Amino acid sequence: MSATPARRKVDALLQLAAGSTNMAAARAAGVSPGTIAIWKKDPEFAREMDALRQVVRREPFDAAAVMAAAEDVEERLVPPGPRVHEDGSVTVRVSIPSGTSPRKAERLTARAIARGLRAVREAES
Known part of the structure; x- marks a missing residue:
């Protein structure tokens, strides 16, 4: 699996926002659980996780809204070029x-x- 760093973070965020463990998030992102722990200490990552968690937990569940939010997160995590x-x-x-x-x-x-x-x-x- 070859994913960009931003894509890996989004994969982990989706798992964590749904209530999964660091281990499950690490498997989904293709990183170690220690990397997940480091990412969770980053204020930007924590803000994105909280925002995504709110979308995931809305009733009724809206998969399209979750995917749109995940795409927005990925765009914010990719550093803009010149x-x-x-x-x-x-x-x-x-x-x-x-x-x-x-x-x-x-x-x-x-x-x-x-x-x-x-x-x-x-x-x-």
Whole structure:
């Protein structure tokens, strides 16, 4: 099974939102139970789990709503790539966790800028 990290998280979230154990969620996502425990400590993952749990527990159960919510979660978990605008400007997203050293923050920013420059080159060709 080859799934994206976001898809694996969604698979785990669906299991956890339905009340399954970490072990069952890990099997569904193709990761270890320890990975599930780490993900559950992430505030973003916890927020997504709570939101998805509300959709799963609605009465009457609406499978289409659950799948739509899962797709929305996957979109939010996939980091957006660089975006080249019509005027030639580029938008890149840089995620710098709190407590990151200035040197590492600089490297993360430089990588995001490099991704933006590659996107411009690809858009021009």
